[in-house]
Amino acid sequence: MGLKVPAKARHFSVAERELLYEVMRERRDMRHFLPESTIDPVVLQRILSAAHTAPSVGLMQPWRFIQIKNTQRREAVAVLVDEERMATAEVLSAREPEFLKLKVEGIRECAALIAVVQAPDDGTLFGRRTLPEEMALCSTACAIQNMWLASRVENLGLGWVSLFDPVALAELLACPKGAKPIALLCIGPVSEFYAKPMLEQVGWRQPKPLQDCLFEDAWSEPSA
């Protein structure tokens, strides 16, 4: 079972490389959108096609995208997110007032709202005997990262909202048994992109340097 089709490799230049890195650096998790804006369906289709070029374990392609077009349905989703926001505020205890001042989602204002649902397990064994759920989930996350970069290069914002009860959302979206919503993606025009990740910019949390995440040959972080 050899590789019969000889592939002509596309060689990327230094300028092309730097452009990709620039897109990655400019990408932001957006929560502020231009209200009453729209998104061209052709553009949205390109962003979804980008998702679909993602790798997946055993080629299982476990991602499903439900675009919420109905106004009442979007409002019902927004109510679920509001409820989870309050539940999160409560467990944050000391930081509750600070959390409640943050804008954490743009469900009602964004031009397009897409729920990403992990499909019921199709039984793929290739590459997922030991970590079946994790590998399927990682495949879908790779697809979403493609959408994030695609949105940025389309000059649109994308925000991944994970503030929801997955069981309630699955019910609202009539998902079959075994399907699991993992993201509400808000996509659309923004008035500006945050200069830094929003949580860093507003002083919620500071990122760690890359060097703290790199080890050689074995885990070697000093125990905290």
Add this chain to the structure above:
Amino acid sequence: MGLKVPAKARHFSVAERELLYEVMRERRDMRHFLPESTIDPVVLQRILSAAHTAPSVGLMQPWRFIQIKNTQRREAVAVLVDEERMATAEVLSAREPEFLKLKVEGIRECAALIAVVQAPDDGTLFGRRTLPEEMALCSTACAIQNMWLASRVENLGLGWVSLFDPVALAELLACPKGAKPIALLCIGPVSEFYAKPMLEQVGWRQPKPLQDCLFEDAWSEPSA
């Protein structure tokens, strides 16, 4: 807590947009590497920096990268992967002979081998009250997708190997309690990139069209 720093949005052109989409289309999950090749540490650092620009839930940055430089350690990793390959072959039953003909990893030949480990939970609550493990894992997968695209634009191959026992690999890499290896990334020069995803190219499995993954307002796939 307003957004004090006005961000000047970088506007991307049509040509820049198309380049990103091209990189995504050209990216492959590689298992064939040029043996005895090397990777410039500066290049590897750029790829790891790309990982670190990924989004993460609550800015938790749960990814850790262990570069396996020691030859004996790399061989020990390769042995673990060999064992899991045989265990997978067994459960594939009818497709075992076909599976065993496939090249499923390039652990021994690739220029650089990096284990990606999910850090022990740091207690972040923001955005992960209802899906704590899933959201941390998705963040790390987004970082790996950045590395995949970065490697491609550096004209290098990257393959995500998930054929390993995570407990045995964690032990081999001296990971602390709660840390979980999720990927062995093979990175390095290749003689060519597959024209299509390798599993499609060799006839293992055919991908589904994007339209099969898109729904409106609710899940609506005809029951199989």
